[in-house]
Amino acid sequence: MDNQFLKNIEKKTGVNMKEVFELANSLQHANFKDEKTVRQVIKRVAQIANRKVPKELEDQIVKTIIQNGKQLDFSTIANMLNKK
Secondary structure (H helix, E strand, C coil), rough: HHHHHHHHHHHHHHHCCHHHHHHHHHCCCCCCHHHHHHHHHHHHHHHHHHCCCCCCHHHHHHHHHHCCCCCCCCCHHHHHCCCC
């Protein structure tokens, strides 16, 4: 991907793209049926997005992912965070 394009995204969003790619790589082999793993990913996404996730919202996201078999990716969590 074009380096200048990534720098522009970082500038507009304040999100470090290196961290996003590291997170995406870690999602490839993660066990999303494991509550601890899902909570760690949610906390990492919140940290990268510089957002606080209330315990109630975190519980809702975890339940949705584990019980409903919802696919977990950065976009899914980001959308849930934005619906608060």
